[in-house]
Amino acid sequence: MEIWKRNLYILWFAQFMVLAAMNLIIPFLPMFLQHDLGVSDPVAAQRWTGWIFGANFLTAFLLAPVWGKLADRAGRKVMLIRSSIGMSLVTFCMGFVASPVQLLVLRLLNGLISGFVPAAVALVSTNTPKEKTGYALGFLQSGAVAGTILGPLLGGLLAEWVTFRDIFRITGMMLFGASMLVILFVREINKPQPKSKAAIETKEEKGFRKILHTSPLPGLFLTGFLIQFAIMSTNPFMSSYVQELWDSGAFVSLMVGIVISASGISTMLFAPLLGRWGDKIGSQYVLLICLIGAVVFFIPQGLVHSVWPLIILRFLLGMCIGGLVPSVNNLIRKYAPEGMESQTFAYSTSAMNLGNLLGPIAGGMLSGFIGLHGLFFMAASLFLMNTLWVKYTLHRTETPRTLLAHMLHSK
Known part of the structure; x- marks a missing residue:
């Protein structure tokens, strides 16, 4: 092997x-x-x-x-x-x-x-x-x-x-x-090459500035932050939402588990497929399509009045989530300065961790004003903002016709 x-x-x-x-x-x-x-x-x-x-x-x-x-x-x-x-x-x-x-x-x-x-x-x-x-x-x-x-x-x-x-x-x-x-x-094949102390100090002084001035890395960091912020602004409150929708008092824990696992199962199934598709047509296109899909599938989650359509929508949302973080990571690998790949991934991870930290806090504070239904509309709005941001940073010269041409060419 x-x-x-x-x-x-x-x-x-x-x-x-x-x-x-x-x-x-x-x-x-x-x-x-x-x-x-x-x-x-x-x-x-x-x-x-x-x-x-x-x-x-x-x-x-x-x-x-x-x-x-x-x-x-x-x-x-x-x-x-x-x-x-x-x-x-x-x-x-x-x-x-x-x-x-x-x-x-x-x-x-x-x-x-x-x-x-x-x-x-x-x-x-x-x-x-x-x-x-x-x-x-x-x-x-x-x-x-x-x-x-x-x-x-x-x-x-x-x-x-x-x-x-x-x-x-x-x-x-x-x-x-x-x-x-x-x-x-x-077994690590491409190990970092040993450098002199002076070279390391010079590289560390310029490393952060070089990463921030390498387009489109700062935009990708913001994209990762917004993805995690939007997802985590709703995920911790899913059990409360299911209890609100589930009429019967029995098996509520089971229904919570099914709803939460629905998106995870589809993410697990579709992430490798979307990653392979990104290798063919470009991860920037998969990222844009999945962001649009997240907007489409988040909005009706705030409109449902039963658990069953919520399960279906969470499964469909998971398909889109499966193409988000891997596409961001693949693009970061593509644009990261040579020899600074791990450092670049680390800044991306920090941005995502910040989204993981602030998302639940914002969701908890706003849920009292906009309700649990409103959190899904807020998440959809964040994904829409993220879609426009990715379109601006990665697709400035792209048109829907160009995107369609890439998709047809991949087939």
């Missing part, structure tokens, strides 16, 4: 393990806070949940560029090992916390040393033939989505047999298992 393919398959499984592990306990944080840490007030438990959930994204946003610089200097595989082993130790320790403050501190620390996903993206993109990069990044994205979908399900099953504290320990062991996969089976 070609080395890039072996790396891709191993990192797919490793990334699946990491995302599944990190999602084992997150959906059950309010219950852990109430049952194990003594936060009896439900309102206080929700408030602590928000802070603890967002803490990881806050520190990850701040430190991602630092790890990106080190990856361009020391290698991407080293960053994968550093991140997975560090997160495994910190998460294992979460099983011993005695207060919400201690858990919050450990989540902040976990964000400081995280970075497995962007390091995996950087390694795959720099060790895969350029004509296969779109497919590889789409395939890698499907592993992350699969872990995100199955993590809560596995966590729910484990909670029936072990305690919440044991789940943290199991999570730590899963993360350590992912690190062993990387150590034993991943």
Whole structure:
């Protein structure tokens, strides 16, 4: 098997393990806070949940560029090992916390040393033939989505047999298992070349400015931020929306799981296909089409009066989501300055983490004024803004006829 393919398959499984592990306990944080840490007030438990959930994204946003610089200097595989082993130790320790403050501190620390996903993206993109990069990044994205979908399900099953504290320990062991996969089976081909100290210092001084002045990278960073901001402004409130739509009081948890997993399943299925399509016609076209599709499928979600059409719309939305982040990553790989690929991906990851952090905050603040239905209209508006922004930054000279010609030529 070609080395890039072996790396891709191993990192797919490793990334699946990491995302599944990190999602084992997150959906059950309010219950852990109430049952194990003594936060009896439900309102206080929700408030602590928000802070603890967002803490990881806050520190990850701040430190991602630092790890990106080190990856361009020391290698991407080293960053994968550093991140997975560090997160495994910190998460294992979460099983011993005695207060919400201690858990919050450990989540902040976990964000400081995280970075497995962007390091995996950087390694795959720099060790895969350029004509296969779109497919590889789409395939890698499907592993992350699969872990995100199955993590809560596995966590729910484990909670029936072990305690919440044991789940943290199991999570730590899963993360350590992912690190062993990387150590034993991943081989980095295009390692960064050693440079003199003076050359490194000069490069670091000019690195950030060079990235920001490389068109269209700043526009792609903003695109990634808006994608995550729009998605996360609705996702945390999906369970409340389903409860509002579901007339029967029975099986509400099951319906919540089905609605949430619908988009994830379609994303997992269609991300590799859209990535391969991007290799043929250009990722900028796939990105634009998927942004338009997100607008089309977000609007009716705010108009539904039943759970069943919502499930269908979430599945269709997931198809579009499957082409968004992989297309952005493929374009970043295309335009990133040579030797600064990991650093460029790190700035992109910081922008997305900022969207992950601010999206739920904005959704929570605005839901009291515009209602849960209004959040979907807001998300559609953000995707429309993003569509116009991508059209301006990547398609200034393109017309619908040109886009159609590219699509027909690919066939």
